[in-house]
Amino acid sequence: DVKVTQSSRYLVKRTGEKVFLECVQDMDHENMFWYRQDPGLGLRLIYFSYDVKMKEKGDIPEGYSVSREKKERFSLILESASTNQTSMYLCASSLDRYLTDTQYFGPGTRLTVL
Amino acid sequence: QQQVKQSPQSLIVQKGGISIINCAYENTAFDYFPWYQQFPGKGPALLIAIRPDVSEKKEGRFTISFNKSAKQFSLHIMDSQPGDSATYFCAATGGTASKLTFGTGTRLQVTL
Numbered sequence: 001d002v003k004v005t006q007s008s009r010y011l012v013k014r015t016g017e018k019v020f021l022e023c024v025q026d027m028d029h030e031n032m033f034w035y036r037q038d039p040g041l042g043l044r045l046i047y048f049s050y051d052v053k054m055k056e057k058g059d060i061p062e063g064y065s066v067s068r069e070k071k072e073r074f075s076l077i078l079e080s081a082s083t084n085q086t087s088m089y090l091c092a093s094s095l096d097r098y099l100t101d102t103q104y105f106g107p108g109t110r111l112t113v114l
Numbered sequence: 115q116q117q118v119k120q121s122p123q124s125l126i127v128q129k130g131g132i133s134i135i136n137c138a139y140e141n142t143a144f145d146y147f148p149w150y151q152q153f154p155g156k157g158p159a160l161l162i163a164i165r166p167d168v169s170e171k172k173e174g175r176f177t178i179s180f181n182k183s184a185k186q187f188s189l190h191i192m193d194s195q196p197g198d199s200a201t202y203f204c205a206a207t208g209g210t211a212s213k214l215t216f217g218t219g220t221r222l223q224v225t226l
Contacts, residue, residue: 040218041218042216042219045213092157099146099208103214107157108156
């Protein structure tokens with residue numbers, strides 16, 4: 001079974017803090033994704049990566065950056081957290097660089113920025 | 115061009131009834147339409163997917179109906195069960211798209 005793990009289930013941070021969200025997949029998948037999920041807005045893509053050290057912007061990259069130093073690990077960074085970044089963050093991975101590949105999601109990190 | 119509109123936002127169905135969730139898309143280049151199911155506290159998981167070369171795909175109690183001319187597709191859950199209570203997301207991709215575009219989600223509650 002594909003397993004995508006996220007470092008924290010719940011996180012509370014203060015405005016202006018630097019926040020790191022970690023994601024690890026154990027199936028040697030090429031692609032990794034970061035989404036945020038908000039009620040009424042569905043899943044919105046923040047960043048994705050097709051390879052180590054490679055990244056592409058999604059729909060809402062502002063205020064975020066990412067890092068992929070190893071194939072299995074994809075980190076989302078909030079350089080200076082703001083209250084409007086309070087959300088559920090979901091990491092996903094897929095086997096290949098085909099959008100028809102199944103995306104496997106982690107359980108999510110619920111981030112609250114005070 | 116990249117939007118996928120999903121309705122309803124929430125749905126309450128009695129056990130044994132049929133749940134129907136609808137999605138509409140704009141980009142005629144889209145050619146892959148998956149549905150993801152998300153239980154509380156879990157990430158979404160692929161439920162069923164369809165390509166536009168068929169008008170219907172069935173897997174157990176779950177059926178996708180696809181209407182290419184109307185640019186619409188829907189998920190039907192037959193004999194809905196309380197265990198089907200979850201949030202459902204439709205999605206679409208294809209053509210020059212570089213990502214899956216998700217709908218806004220439907221929260222389904224199946225009551226006893």
